[in-house]
């Protein structure tokens with residue numbers, strides 16, 4: 367991911383860096399090129415426009431243009447603004463000592479069940495006592511898949527039955543907690559191929575019954591900007607606290623990953639980097655920016 371965009375941006379910045387003195391016209395031309403490169407990488411239009419506007423404002427302003435290191439300074443501004451676009455400082459879900467419930471939501475195929483297993487491993491390795499809830503009754507194989515993942519990670523899995531009400535699920539969770547207390551519960555919820563009212567209602571009801579402390583949307587980086595429209599709807603209905611972007615190892619152009627923070631207003635907590643259980647990494651905006659700009 368980001369390969370074409372990275373090459374284009376590095377090319378533009380290399381040329382700027384070589385200039386000892388820059389004119390406003392040169393900066394403006396470079397900004398136009400950057401904007402084009404972002405749009406071609408499927409970055410959201412507003413995100414690309416604002417990015418370039420912020421860089422221009424800082425780069426054309428005051429001392430930069432006249433200085434001997436103008437090119438380098440502009441490059442630094444681009445770098446800093448890219449980190450800002452990706453979310454600034456790395457953020458993680460807020461976990462308390464106990465009583466943590468992470469609600470995983472997303473469209474079918476986004477990587478929700480896989481990410482649920484990965485998160486279980488991530489937090490178990492950090493010493494958490496994790497319980498998984500297989501509440502994806504929509505895709506029959508999802509519960510089997512989560513049972514297998516739970517066994518691989520070594521955490522119990524509570525399976526929701528087809529006709530169980532959210533209140534019954536909440537009661538079964540309380541019962542489980544009385545017998546085998548877990549400080550972190552991760553819930554794999556139902557997904558559909560598209561946004562659908564019945565699904566949203568069901569998610570909202572389950573959310574009310576379980577009162578999760580975090581609601582994470584799993585977004586497939588390969589699906590581009592459409593993924594972010596979907597995110598808005600999820601946020602309206604079940605109020606998201608953060609995002610997990612999967613398939614960052616794929617050959618997507620990267621625009622969705624780059625735009626996600628600004629379009630949704632939610633932090634990206636984790637990135638999925640392979641199909642394996644170990645393929646989940648905290649999302650570090652500075653490292654991602656570093657990878658893009660070389």
Ligand code: GDP
Pocket residue numbers: 472473474475476477478479480481505508557611612613614615616637638639640641645
């Ligand atoms: P769900 O319907 O949202 O629960 O999706 P799944 O968890 O079943 O994942 C759908 C497909 O995406 C599976 O083949 C996963 O192995 C794959 N997948 C999930 N996350 C990643 C990732 O970060 N990278 C890659 N390469 N594949 C992933």
